[in-house]
Amino acid sequence: MNYEKITKKVAKQYGVDVEVSADERSVFLRGQCGNWADIVAIGKMYVTEGKHVVNDIQLIGHTEQPERLPKLTDSALDGTSWDVVVIGGGISGCAVARELTRYKLKVLLVEKHSDVARGASGANNGMVHAGIDLKHQCLKLKYGVGGNAIYGDVCKELGVDFRRSGQYVIFDSKLIRFFAKGTVKRATRHGIPGVRILGKDEIAQVEPAVKDFAVGALYAPSTGYVSPYQLTIAYAENAVQNGATVSLNTAVLGMEMADGLVAKVVTNRGTLSAKCVVNCAGVFADKVAAMAGDRYFSIHPRRGTDLMLDPKAEGVPTQTISMGPSLKSVSKFGSGSTKGGGVIRTADGNYLLGPDAVEIPDREDTSTNAQSLANVFAKHSQVCPTLRRSDIIAYFSGVRAPTYEEDFIIERSAKVANLVHVAGIQSPGITAAPLFSKDVAEIVRQYLLSAGEQVVLNDAFDPVRPRPVKARQLDDDARDKLIQSDPDFGKIICRCEEISLGEIKQALHNPLGVHTIDGVKRRVRAGMGRCQGGFCMPLITDIIAKETNGQCTDVAKDDIGSNVAVGKIKEV
Ligand SMILES: Cc1cc2nc3c(=O)[nH]c(=O)nc-3n(C[C@H](O)[C@H](O)[C@H](O)COP(=O)(O)OP(=O)(O)OC[C@H]3O[C@@H](n4cnc5c(N)ncnc54)[C@H](O)[C@@H]3O)c2cc1C
Numbered sequence: 065m066n067y068e069k070i071t072k073k074v075a076k077q078y079g080v081d082v083e084v085s086a087d088e089r090s091v092f093l094r095g096q097c098g099n100w101a102d103i104v105a106i107g108k109m110y111v112t113e114g115k116h117v118v119n120d121i122q123l124i125g126h127t128e129q130p131e132r133l134p135k136l137t138d139s140a141l142d143g144t145s146w147d148v149v150v151i152g153g154g155i156s157g158c159a160v161a162r163e164l165t166r167y168k169l170k171v172l173l174v175e176k177h178s179d180v181a182r183g184a185s186g187a188n189n190g191m192v193h194a195g196i197d198l199k200h201q202c203l204k205l206k207y208g209v210g211g212n213a214i215y216g217d218v219c220k221e222l223g224v225d226f227r228r229s230g231q232y233v234i235f236d237s238k239l240i241r242f243f244a245k246g247t248v249k250r251a252t253r254h255g256i257p258g259v260r261i262l263g264k265d266e267i268a269q270v271e272p273a274v275k276d277f278a279v280g281a282l283y284a285p286s287t288g289y290v291s292p293y294q295l296t297i298a299y300a301e302n303a304v305q306n307g308a309t310v311s312l313n314t315a316v317l318g319m320e321m322a323d324g325l326v327a328k329v330v331t332n333r334g335t336l337s338a339k340c341v342v343n344c345a346g347v348f349a350d351k352v353a354a355m356a357g358d359r360y361f362s363i364h365p366r367r368g369t370d371l372m373l374d375p376k377a378e379g380v381p382t383q384t385i386s387m388g389p390s391l392k393s394v395s396k397f398g399s400g401s402t403k404g405g406g407v408i409r410t411a412d413g414n415y416l417l418g419p420d421a422v423e424i425p426d427r428e429d430t431s432t433n434a435q436s437l438a439n440v441f442a443k444h445s446q447v448c449p450t451l452r453r454s455d456i457i458a459y460f461s462g463v464r465a466p467t468y469e470e471d472f473i474i475e476r477s478a479k480v481a482n483l484v485h486v487a488g489i490q491s492p493g494i495t496a497a498p499l500f501s502k503d504v505a506e507i508v509r510q511y512l513l514s515a516g517e518q519v520v521l522n523d524a525f526d527p528v529r530p531r532p533v534k535a536r537q538l539d540d541d542a543r544d545k546l547i548q549s550d551p552d553f554g555k556i557i558c559r560c561e562e563i564s565l566g567e568i569k570q571a572l573h574n575p576l577g578v579h580t581i582d583g584v585k586r587r588v589r590a591g592m593g594r595c596q597g598g599f600c601m602p603l604i605t606d607i608i609a610k611e612t613n614g615q616c617t618d619v620a621k622d623d624i625g626s627n628v629a630v631g632k633i634k635e636v
Pocket residue numbers: 151152153154155156157174175176177180181182183184185186187188189190191192193314315316317344345346347348352367368369370419461462463464489490491492493494495496
């Protein structure tokens with residue numbers, strides 16, 4: 065590639081002088097610029113087949129937010145030895161850890177937060193994509209389409225709800241409908257089952273809420289829905305059940321190298337040795353790679369904001385509706401700040417609107433702002449005019465972790481033989497993880513064998529993780545029986561989501577040892593309804609204190625130090 069030509073173009077277009085160097089794996093960019101979106105756009109201009117972009121162009125006047133690290137230092141892991149250390153407790157790390165327990169290996173998963181699913185895996189749309197938007201041969205396509213195909217089986221094994229109810233991508237013009245025929249052909253070529261075009265009448269019948277907007281729709285029946293945090297938790301629990309260790313509140317801070325290999329992993333809980341390390345650190349994957357002197361790609365954080373609607377909202381589409389490319393609204397929404405997503409019926413039966421896509425300089429900036437909220441609502445209410453702002457009960461942001469090449473990196477490092485990267489896992493990472501985690505386990509196995517280690521099958525491996533009781537899903541007879549066997553299942557604590565004391569206690573006895581308010585929320589949805597925990601949070605705090613033989617003041621909302629109660633205001 066002619067980097068000189070691009071550099072001249074960048075100077076003309078953005079007024080930025082880029083210093084460029086390259087090696088066999090990457091092109092490295094240095095310079096200064098006053099606008100983050102421009103920095104990302106410049107990085108993309110240097111993308112070329114076969115090389116990664118490492119973009120070190122500095123944002124003038126910006127100091128990166130300090131990384132969130134656990135408020136804990138001890139020696140719990142000091143001097144310990146592991147066959148495999150997996151860094152990051154998102155869906156990637158938890159699925160990889162679980163797949164590794166199919167072998168008799170000493171597996172440690174470290175996660176810097178107080179629970180798994182605290183990064184992108186806990187703040188996304190939970191859509192198991194069909195893969196219709198994936199255009200060329202890339203890992204996202206391979207693992208996205210392949211992951212979708214095995215989703216039902218994986219969720220059954222792990223005791224997690226999964227609904228394959230399809231997705232409708234709506235067009236507002238006949239021209240777009242014409243182009244959609246190409247998408248159907250491509251989807252068929254990619255092995256995506258059942259994709260077809262629906263006419264105006266057909267889509268209006270399926271989903272009256274969009275009748276005024278839709279000229280037609282692309283229907284992808286294999287699209288499914290899962291609770292991404294419940295699946296991540298289930299993977300972690302099944303890994304523990306099969307012998308892995310999960311160490312929460314544990315951040316990898318550095319690595320010690322010997323003979324070109326990672327010899328030691330330095331954490332806030334001590335320094336440990338590892339025969340093989342798997343980097344599943346999400347938005348920090350390039351920083352973790354740098355700890356081993358192996359930074360050959362860059363992550364540019366891309367935030368997405370979603371609005372959550374009351375499950376009892378009226379006039380909301382009953383199906384998942386996405387707005388396809390639009391001729392009429394391109395000038396309004398083509399700014400790059402809103403893309404994809406849709407009005408999504410989640411696995412739990414509530415509704416999400418979004419997400420948008422905004423490039424941001426800070427990796428953990430999950431803040432929300434009025435602009436994003438307004439854009440997301442405007443985009444989707446254009447398709448479904450019956451949506452009402454008053455039905456919004458919450459909103460949240462998650463941060464995607466794309467590389468400049470916009471594809472996953474799933475490979476053993478070319479430079480550090482015992483380091484495996486699972487990086488650039490942006491959407492469809494939730495969809496793809498069940499499949500790529502199997503390949504990552506195989507990469508690790510092959511490396512260990514090549515290093516002269518023995519890797520034998522774990523005969524005791526049990527793929528089935530017991531399904532937690534969900535009382536609200538039972539019919540009256542079954543619920544009566546449950547309550548007779550344990551009256552705690554008859555005491556409703558979270559009224560919005562109908563969650564009983566029995567379910568909360570069950571969640572608190574989780575194999576990961578998580579005893580936080582948000583930990584309960586992720587496991588059983590207590591606090592996720594209309595009142596957003598206004599009524600049940602004090603009750604749950606009390607239950608946690610009792611179950612852990614502690615005081616309310618000991619109970620944290622999520623990470624260490626996030627305690628909600630500071631003392632008594634009156635005695636009775
Ligand atoms: C708004 C939004 C919507 C999305 N919607 C969908 C969707 O509908 N369908 C889909 O398939 N995908 C979707 N995605 C993408 C999906 O969420 C991600 O691809 C996936 O969650 C990535 O998982 P991960 O485990 O790789 O990363 P993460 O979930 O971010 O996990 C990385 C973990 O590593 C930990 N970590 C980082 N550094 C360290 C360290 N030094 N030491 C210890 N731990 C560390 C972090 O705390 C974090 O928990 C969406 C993403 C966003 C943001």
